[in-house]
Amino acid sequence: MLIRSGEWAGHTSGLATRHVQGNVVVLPAAYAHDFLLYCQRNPRPCPLLAVSEAGSPVLPGLGDNLDIRTDVPLYRVWRHGQLVEEVRDVRSLWREDLVTFVLGCSFSFEHALLDAGVPLRHVAQSRNVAMFRTSIATEPAGPFAGPMVVTMRPFKPADAIRAVQITSRFPGVHGAPVHIGKPELIGIHDVTRPDYGDPVEMLDDELPVFWACGVTPQAAVMEARPSFCITHAPGSMLITDLLNYQLATL
Amino acid sequence: MLIRSGEWAGHTSGLATRHVQGNVVVLPAAYAHDFLLYCQRNPRPCPLLAVSEAGSPVLPGLGDNLDIRTDVPLYRVWRHGQLVEEVRDVRSLWREDLVTFVLGCSFSFEHALLDAGVPLRHVAQSRNVAMFRTSIATEPAGPFAGPMVVTMRPFKPADAIRAVQITSRFPGVHGAPVHIGKPELIGIHDVTRPDYGDPVEMLDDELPVFWACGVTPQAAVMEARPSFCITHAPGSMLITDLLNYQLATL
Numbered sequence: 001m002l003i004r005s006g007e008w009a010g011h012t013s014g015l016a017t018r019h020v021q022g023n024v025v026v027l028p029a030a031y032a033h034d035f036l037l038y039c040q041r042n043p044r045p046c047p048l049l050a051v052s053e054a055g056s057p058v059l060p061g062l063g064d065n066l067d068i069r070t071d072v073p074l075y076r077v078w079r080h081g082q083l084v085e086e087v088r089d090v091r092s093l094w095r096e097d098l099v100t101f102v103l104g105c106s107f108s109f110e111h112a113l114l115d116a117g118v119p120l121r122h123v124a125q126s127r128n129v130a131m132f133r134t135s136i137a138t139e140p141a142g143p144f145a146g147p148m149v150v151t152m153r154p155f156k157p158a159d160a161i162r163a164v165q166i167t168s169r170f171p172g173v174h175g176a177p178v179h180i181g182k183p184e185l186i187g188i189h190d191v192t193r194p195d196y197g198d199p200v201e202m203l204d205d206e207l208p209v210f211w212a213c214g215v216t217p218q219a220a221v222m223e224a225r226p227s228f229c230i231t232h233a234p235g236s237m238l239i240t241d242l243l244n245y246q247l248a249t250l
Numbered sequence: 251m252l253i254r255s256g257e258w259a260g261h262t263s264g265l266a267t268r269h270v271q272g273n274v275v276v277l278p279a280a281y282a283h284d285f286l287l288y289c290q291r292n293p294r295p296c297p298l299l300a301v302s303e304a305g306s307p308v309l310p311g312l313g314d315n316l317d318i319r320t321d322v323p324l325y326r327v328w329r330h331g332q333l334v335e336e337v338r339d340v341r342s343l344w345r346e347d348l349v350t351f352v353l354g355c356s357f358s359f360e361h362a363l364l365d366a367g368v369p370l371r372h373v374a375q376s377r378n379v380a381m382f383r384t385s386i387a388t389e390p391a392g393p394f395a396g397p398m399v400v401t402m403r404p405f406k407p408a409d410a411i412r413a414v415q416i417t418s419r420f421p422g423v424h425g426a427p428v429h430i431g432k433p434e435l436i437g438i439h440d441v442t443r444p445d446y447g448d449p450v451e452m453l454d455d456e457l458p459v460f461w462a463c464g465v466t467p468q469a470a471v472m473e474a475r476p477s478f479c480i481t482h483a484p485g486s487m488l489i490t491d492l493l494n495y496q497l498a499t500l
Contacts, residue, residue: 157430164414165426176415180407181431181457207431250500 003239004070006088011235012073017111020173020244021237022049022062022102023214024072025221026090026230029054032099034142038220039101041139045148045216047104047172049240055096063241068100074233081225090230098230103214104173105237106151108244112166118159122200128235129153130194131213135187136178138216143224149215150178152191154202160209167211172247179210186210253489254320256338261485262323267361270423270494271487272299272312272352273464274322275471276340276480279304282349284392288470289351291389295398295466297354297422299490305346313491318350324483331475340480348480353464354423355487356401358494362416368409372450378485379403380444381463385437386428388466393474399465400428402441404452410459417461422497429460436460 002008012021027035032054039046050059057069069091077085077093087093106129110120122129129151136148155163160180168176183191191208192199196215202208221229232238252258262271277285282304289296300309307319319341327335327343337343356379360370372379379401386398405413410430418426433441441458442449446465452458471479482488 157432157435158428160430161414161427164411165418168415168418177411178408180410182407182455185407185455205432205435 003073004067009074009088009236012237012239013107013235016239018243020049020240020242020247021105021107022240023105023218024068024230024232024238025101025103025217026068026098027101027221027226028095028228029097029099031143031224031226034144035101035221037141038138038144039103039217041141042216043171044174044178044212045138045214047174048101049104049172050102052100054099057094057100059100059102062102062238066240068238069094072232072238073236076231076233078222078226078229078231080227081222086233093230102238102240103217104247105214106174106211107237108173108247109167109170111244112170112248113163116162116166118155118162118166120153122153122198127198127200129197130200131196131215132188133195138220144217144220146216146220146223148178149196149213149219150186150210151213152194152200152208152210154200154206155209156206160207163209169248169250171249174211174213177209178212181207183208183210253323254317259324259338259486262487262489263357263485266489268493270299270490270492270497271355271357272490273355273468274318274480274482274488275351275353275467276318276348277351277471277476278345278478279347279349281393281474281476284394285351285471287391288388288394289353289467291391292466293421294424294428294462295388295464297424298351299354299422300352302350304349307344307350309350309352312352312488316490318488319344322482322488323486326481326483328472328476328479328481330477331472336483343480352488352490353467354497355464356424356461357487358423358497359417359420361494362420362498363413366412366416368405368412368416370403372403372448375450377448377450379447380450381446381465382438383445388470394467394470396466396470396473398428399446399463399469400436400460401447401463402444402450402458402460404450404456405459406456410457413459419498419500421499424461424463427459428462431457433458433460
């Protein structure tokens with residue numbers, strides 16, 4: 001309600017930590033099939049939690065009383081790939097041909113890792129996670145294509161093994177890592193210099209572990225330059241009624 | 251029946267590949283509690299599949315018609331830690347105070363890895379797996395103690411992740427890896443020179459992945475120098491009626 005009323009327009013990291021948060025992409029129906037296909041072909045970076053009917057602002061699978069036009073803290077509005085404004089409410093921009101896509105986010109599996117006592121350095125240091133563009137190409141669909149973006153978290157070997165186990169239970173929120181160790185094999189030449197987010201220290205007794213990242217579809221959408229698009233502003237996610245552990249497959 | 255009759259006294263690798271094979275340790279009852287406790291305290295290297303009643307040669311959990319005195323291809327007989335003979339049948343050595351321990355073996359999870367298309371170089375090259383003594387101490391129990399011995403298999407990063415997932419399903423046969431990458435952190439200074447088994451090539455794009463190994467309890471028993479002990483001869487395991495996938499927890 002605070003978000004719906006416009007009182008909270010900030011980041012959602014650390015808010016309602018038991019609840020699933022989602023990345024939001026709203027596209028005209030003309031792009032919807034190709035974007036849906038892109039997500040279907042690239043489930044690790046694009047784990048779809050819900051897709052609306054065209055023109056409908058509700059997402060019953062994510063909450064009984066959810067209106068995508070008001071319930072994201074801060075929106076970005078894009079025209080032809082250009083950011084045109086940031087707003088707290090998109091009711092005045094709504095169109096009958098808009099389709100909403102909500103994609104899972106790593107907050108859910110980070111919650112499960114922390115619950116299991118697996119430390120996350122960027123969380124302990126209150127930083128954004130380190131993100132990298134890789135040499136792994138996504139499977140294109142229509143105008144949507146581009147490299148996979150990954151998050152990197154450093155772990156001691158025993159914790160890296162636990163992290164594979166725990167995140168494997170959450171395929172709806174990126175699931176298992178896509179890579180472990182050997183950053184150079186996926187085109188990352190310096191793990192201390194991320195392309196997005198904040199740098200994170202890596203100790204000699206740690207391995208870098210890489211997960212597919214929701215920035216992948218965001219970058220693919222920007223590159224495709226759709227005539228119109230609404231997204232959440234970075235870090236200001238949709239908080240849903242789902243609980244993180246409801247997404248666990250085991 | 252071939253094994254029981256004494257006709258087959260060779261290795262069991264590659265025989266009855268769908269079936270669980272076990273490491274065998276037979277000890278006088280005076281040692282049984284401490285050895286059981288050692289296994290309980292060190293489940294990764296010592297995954298107990300079955301423990302007999304004292305004096306009883308049967309193991310109903312592992313097969314309806316199983317006699318531990320005849321059904322191992324080749325036995326080793328030890329007195330005070332010294333190997334005294336290798337025989338195909340221990341009926342003449344049987345005593346009313348002997349307790350049989352059967353421990354899971356990595357053949358079971360290797361079968362699951364190969365079924366899932368994860369290649370195993372030592373299998374492809376018909377070699378024994380590479381084994382290393384580590385700097386990881388096991389939890390002692392009575393006279394049983396010593397370093398953890400591990401097997402090492404090299405994998406490309408994506409296969410290393412799959413291997414964690416697949417072997418996590420098999421806690422009864424060593425389960426998940428105990429270590430990944432960074433061999434120096436567990437006291438292994440040259441992964442190309444194993445302490446037991448055969449060397450295996452490791453490529454630049456591969457990570458070493460380490461599992462606890464059944465040689466750990468064997469070495470602990472030898473070091474404890476029990477007055478009497480029977481084991482299987484290396485590679486000549488007990489073939490059980492259990493199927494590997496019956497051990498999968500998921």
